[in-house]
Amino acid sequence: MPTEAQKTLSDGAYTITDLKADQYITLTANPEYTGDKKPKYEKITVRFIADPQAQIQALSNGEVQIASGQPTADLLQQVQGLSGIEYKGQSEGTYEHVDLQVTNGGPFDPAKYGGDAEKAKLVRQAFFKTLPREEILDKLIKPLQEDAELRNSNVFVPGTPNYEASVEKNGYKDQAVDIDGAKADLAQAGVTGTIDARVIYGQGNTRRQQEFELMRQSAALAGINLIDVNSATWGADLSSKTGSYDIALFGWQSTSLAVGESGPNYQTGGINNYYGWSDPEIDDLFKQLDTETDTDKQRDLLIQAETLIQQQGWTTPIFQFPGLTAWSDTVSGVKPAFLSPNWFWNYWDWAPAQAAAQ
Structure with a gap:
């Protein structure tokens, strides 16, 4: 005390x-x-x-x-x-998601490929093509909630007025397991051999242990070896030990439905951006959002930002808790x-x- x-x-x-x-x-x-x-x-x-x-x-x-x-x-x-x-x-009001670390010299960092941002993006996209969202939902969530669906937006909560509008445009609803597509992305990036990627999540969390195992099995089919680095201090590790993991598996909790709530997760230097994500166009959209009062324009700005976030291959939502x-x-x-x-x-x-x- x-x-x-x-x-x-x-x-x-x-x-x-x-x-x-x-x-x-x-x-x-x-x-x-x-x-x-x-x-x-x-x-x-x-x-x-x-x-x-x-x-x-x-x-x-x-x-x-x-x-x-x-x-x-x-x-x-x-x-x-x-x-x-x-x-x-x-x-x-919490949703499960996967984030990728892009500034630690790991497999999703352009520095790994001599600063080639496009190669790193292809590797990120390849990983997400192995993410078994439907399998996670069917095996771990539907036994608890029969009508559970995939969450396909990071910035709008399912059931709120703008959620469906974003889902139709942002690209997440089209993300599904595509092992051949993942292999093709890796080949285009010039990556050969097995890729090692470390996954951090909360120690002792049974459901996330089960999620990790499903992810590991799927990623292995594309030559991506997921390594379990679960931690009792995972929350602090996200920002203080960025070199200890490449993939973060946890949940973001909504404290409100305010349009500005998600900005700090994705803006350059944002307080919740532990991964080095940075895109001037995304930053500009969130900056405009800070002073925009028209609700239709707020919606459009968020959808534009989310679409760019999806295209960067930084993060993917999985399910509502x-x-x-x-x-x-x-x-x-x-x-x-x-x-x-x-x-x-x-x-x-x-x-x-x-x-x-x-």
Whole structure:
């Protein structure tokens, strides 16, 4: 915990009273809070448990009362078999995607090919022609959500007004496994022999382990050898250890539907652009978006930007998260939401179930 009091100042319903990095954070009701969202629990401790299996175990043992994470079919069955546990599964505002590192001297970096940007782009496109999006969806997501579909936009959330308009133009809906096409791209780039590419994702994440294995098997058919470099510190590694991976597999979480939300992911030097992506035309489109107030023009600018992003072969979306939140029946008022902060958004409604019933 910081020793300086100003670092834990809060005018909200809770203040931070204890913190241990990568383990837990404790929130205590703020006696100075005068708003209308007064909490019913004096203290809430949020534990950081990366392993979904361990989350379910902690819930079953009564160590935690609410758990939320990335389910598999097996985990869902386990939750359904727990007594005294309620749950809700629904799509969340997070989408799975794959990003490629282009400034680390690896297989997707022009520097690997003497600065030839077109060769590097061909190699990136070849990799994406091996990405088994449909297989991932069918085997890992549809058992949890039968009507799940591929996500085909990075900048528009499925179900929002402009999503379909972007999908029709941006090129992602046409991305499918094409091993012969991948081999042809590599041949055109003059690449021979096996390409090694390292994939980073969160350690202990069962679903991503399964995704990686499907990706590995498909990529191998085109002569691309995917190497598992999962990490417990993957989030920090994305920016601090760019030389340790070539492919990143994780989810971007939507906190709003604002048109400017995605810019920092793709602009040169953007705070979420860990990969060295840079394109003056894309930068200009996002710059125009910053001051554009006409909603139709905002849509068109984003679609143009996304189309160029797809053509660069930087990133590809896979699926919208099927979320699972489970909670003890000793707690009432838990209502998971689509956008971040998902399950935490209505903390003021949470109450001991017995007290709520009185």
